[in-house]
Amino acid sequence: MRQRQIFGTVFTLEAIVAGGVFLVILGVLAWVLARRRSEVSDRPERPRLEAFYVGALAAFAVFLVAWTAWQNHREHHTADPAPLRVDVTGFQWCWTFGYPQSPAHRSVTGTCKGKDIPTLVVPTGRTVQLRLTSRDVIHSLWVPDLRYKMDAFPHHVNTFTLTLDRAGRWRGRCAEFCGQRHSTMDFWIKAVPPREYDRWAHGGSAAV
Known part of the structure; x- marks a missing residue:
């Protein structure tokens, strides 16, 4: 069925993206903790990593919203003028x-x-x-x-x-x-x- 196929596609993709983002966050968190324990600095670090992280999350969010909206349009679109x-x-x-x-x-x-x-x-x-x-x-x-x-x-x-x-x-x-x-x-x-x-x-x- 068309609805079931579209739902399965959207769910699978969003689950993969969510799992990938979760793993990346864990990896970045572990790297930051290890780096800060091994370094002592009196100067505040430039927020490059934080800016990259926010930008990546924003890009994923925009992609998921656009993808889901497109699939929703496919799901409810009908070429029949008189259903x-x-x-x-x-x-x-x-x-x-x-x-x-x-x-x-x-x-x-x-x-x-x-x-x-x-x-x-x-x-x-x-x-x-x-x-x-x-x-x-x-x-x-x-x-x-x-x-x-x-x-x-x-x-x-x-x-x-x-x-x-x-x-x-x-x-x-x-x-x-x-x-x-x-x-x-x-x-x-x-x-x-x-x-x-x-x-x-x-x-x-x-x-x-």
Whole structure:
């Protein structure tokens, strides 16, 4: 999946940079301590090392911010001028998925009690725009296996796009503590072939 690949690339690079900076800092610290113990001078040293250190950290910071922003743009960029829209509403303690573009005006909800878990149905190979909001408190839509996560706020709409390139079903959950039954606030996201999705969007039941 595109999102998961981008997330893995960014995480790997940032982990390598962070580990390298940490090792360099340890090495410089050890060198400075050893040098100052072996030298006695009445003159204050010129702050060349400190200036180099600050400059190097600033360069790494600028690189990481620019790199992450670029990858974030790649993640959410879509060439599809008319993505499929799904309205996602979190509430205590479950989810509602509305399909305003569906000919049958499909809407999926549940109670998140026992097996009554709603399913977010999307077609494979097509850009889907999720519009998240909340009916009461802050919730967070999270699909761990796909690396998707975004908060849902009351009186506000957050949007992001996703494209799933293969059929499958993945478990999602709320990642923001929202009250007594937060731990049961799960859902499924299911990607199906376009023809199967079209049948479902017109009122069929094959996709769920």
